Amino acid sequence: MKPRQRLRHSLCRLALLTAGLAGAAGLAPVWAEEPAAAPRPFEFVALGDMPYGPADTAYPVYQQLIQLINAQAPAFSLHVGDFKSGSSPCSDEEFARQRAFFNQFDSALVYTPGDNEWTDCHRPAAGGYAPQERLDKLREMFFGAPRSLGRQPLAVQRQADLQPAHARFRENLRFEREGVLFLTLNVPGSNNGFEPRDLAAVQEFLARNEANLAWLQAGFERARSLDARAVVIAMQADPFLGANQWMEFPSHSGFTRLFEQGLLPLVQDWGRPVLLIHGDSHRFVIDRPFKAVKEPGKGQVLRNLLRLQVFGEQEVHAVRVSVDPASPDPFGFKPLFNPLSPH
Secondary structure (H helix, E strand, C coil), rough: CCCCHHHHHHHHHHHHHHHHHHHCCCCCCCCCCCCCCCCCCEEEEEEEECCCCHHHHHHHHHHHHHHHHHHHHHCCCECCCCCCCCCCCCCCHHHHHHHHHCCCCCCEEEECCCCCCCCCCCHHHCCCCCCHHHHEEEEHCCCCCCCCCCCCCECCHHHHCCCCCCCCCCEEEEEEECCEEECCCCCCCHCCCCCCHHHHHHHHHHHHHHHHHHHHHHHHHHHHCCCCCEEEEEEECCCCCCCCCCCCCCCCCCCCCHHHHHHHHHHHHHHCCEEEEEEECCCCEEEEEEEECCCCCCCCECCCEEEEECCCCCCCEEEEEEEECCCCEEEEEEEEECCCCCC
């Protein structure tokens, strides 16, 4: 018998002897637990605000980007909404076309709605639809089951299933990957859908804002229970579009309560890395623009909250996001440029 085989044989005999002695003493044998596997690095792709424009010109460019993404073989992709322009029809047929595009992604595709596919659908050019009716159709067509889109769907948790008080909000999702919690929120552009001149829009906004706040709170509670390494939040709207030189979130902003009473204090209390991904402004941006809203450090840059704003509209590109859960600075970014893009 070779030395290595003799060592393995001796260890096995020792384990059996230990178990036998424990049994003779009336005790249950105690086996050593293997250490949990360390979270592994992975990559996903973020994109949004596309495809825009006529089908004959916009769709081939978008399909080229999907092929480029598939060639990278990411763990999944996140589309942060506005899957069509604001002036194109909000018809069931258009929704079906966009769902078919999502199912061309080889891995999973996680989607959160934008304003162009529901809050702006009242526009004559978009078909003059009732926005809430279009949101209900999105829920039916894109969020009908607790899984993502794409050729290899991810299992996801829906707010509607976990929080009965917010049972309408099937579009708010969460899932985990290698110790990182991912969370989506229905926060569309056009000021988060807050339109004070429209009573129905105000009522919808108030209910959705409460749901988003509850989903954020539950998300960070889940992150703590998992001892998560980081949190990623995806939504559509650029929260700074209504800002002025005096206030980031003025009183007329549809983002004030969501951020000042929700996201920012939760991120500050959490203390670990958080990445916010959004679209809406069609420019690639990586920065730390948010400030702490409470002591200690009120008014100072919230260093653990990083923002990624994706390309969009005529810039039909995507962003590769690398994640190293073991790193104190876990997120890395690399543009994925599309040679067919107009810009």
